[in-house]
Amino acid sequence: xxxxxxxxxxxxxxxxxxxxxxxxxxxxxxxxxxxxxxxxxxxxxxxxxxxxxxxxxxxxxxxxxxxxxxxxxxxxxxxxxxxxxxxxxxxxxxxxxxxxxxxxxxxxxxxxxxxxxxxxxxxxxxxxxxxxxxxxxxxxxxxxxxxxxxxxxxxxxxxxxxxxxxxxxxxxxxxxxxxxxxxxxxxxx
Amino acid sequence: xxxxxxxxxxxxxxxxxxxxxxxxxxxxxxxxxxxxxxxxxxxxxxxxxxxxxxxxxxxxxxxxxxxxxxxxxxxxxxxxxxxxxxxxxxxxxxxxxxxxxxxxxxx
Numbered sequence: 001x002x003x004x005x006x007x008x009x010x011x012x013x014x015x016x017x018x019x020x021x022x023x024x025x026x027x028x029x030x031x032x033x034x035x036x037x038x039x040x041x042x043x044x045x046x047x048x049x050x051x052x053x054x055x056x057x058x059x060x061x062x063x064x065x066x067x068x069x070x071x072x073x074x075x076x077x078x079x080x081x082x083x084x085x086x087x088x089x090x091x092x093x094x095x096x097x098x099x100x101x102x103x104x105x106x107x108x109x110x111x112x113x114x115x116x117x118x119x120x121x122x123x124x125x126x127x128x129x130x131x132x133x134x135x136x137x138x139x140x141x142x143x144x145x146x147x148x149x150x151x152x153x154x155x156x157x158x159x160x161x162x163x164x165x166x167x168x169x170x171x172x173x174x175x176x177x178x179x180x181x182x183x184x185x186x187x188x189x
Numbered sequence: 190x191x192x193x194x195x196x197x198x199x200x201x202x203x204x205x206x207x208x209x210x211x212x213x214x215x216x217x218x219x220x221x222x223x224x225x226x227x228x229x230x231x232x233x234x235x236x237x238x239x240x241x242x243x244x245x246x247x248x249x250x251x252x253x254x255x256x257x258x259x260x261x262x263x264x265x266x267x268x269x270x271x272x273x274x275x276x277x278x279x280x281x282x283x284x285x286x287x288x289x290x291x292x293x294x295x296x
Binding site for chain 1: 197198199200202203205206249250251252253
């Protein structure tokens with residue numbers, strides 16, 4: 001078994017906000033009829049979280065469910081649990097029009113934290129990140145410059161951003177440049 | 190710059206988060222149809238100066254298709270609605286009529 005590593009080996013940048021690549025995490029993408037009771041039960045049983053509502057985030061300790069599309073969820077869990085979570089959901093939904101796949105190694109996740117985290121993200125995405133508009137409990141799929149990304153608040157002043165692993169370096173460089181010292185805009189002060 | 194609301198995920202975002210997919214409500218000329226009907230289905234498109242119906246995809250968001258009614262002259266958006274329709278729904282038609290009383294109607 002090869003040793004699993006993150007895309008950028010835990011890259012970190014300190015500027016007007018802190019950009020840090022998250023440690024290895026498990027990710028399972030699930031597509032199916034999200035309104036079905038059997039799917040909700042399967043997710044609760046295998047992943048330990050409830051199915052979120054439209055654009056919602058449900059977090060239970062290290063486990064998080066993100067609403068990605070009307071028929072798609074992204075489930076986060078400790079890295080080692082991802083294969084069995086996907087297998088558990090597939091077994092529970094056998095014969096249904098649903099599929100869970102372990103995509104842990106296909107994505108990269110960054111934490112953007114600090115008082116100016118909103119500003120850094122607002123430079124890159126066509127999204128209103130003002131406090132009171134973008135709040136915990138909502139996930140927003142959008143673009144970070146030219147790359148697709150999903151952003152949600154994973155803490156008081158901490159945002160999480162998930163992108164494809166193939167564009168991890170691009171997104172990290174983008175975030176770092178947007179967080180360079182002297183780049184304060186003050187849009188949300 | 191257009192501001193569109195995706196009816197699938199409810200997000201209102203600017204045009205750069207979407208991708209345009211051409212004219213909406215095309216009806217396919219199937220097997221057995223005359224050649225000119227099939228050619229029309231493939232190539233003939235409206236190019237109105239005014240009210241227009243288009244397909245859009247929320248490409249950087251939920252990835253789903255939807256339809257939008259807008260004015261090509263003013264970029265005004267009358268509304269967006271699900272792609273699983275064969276003609277504009279009544280509320281969209283009413284919204285267009287309210288703002289464009291002389292609109293000739295859909296088809």
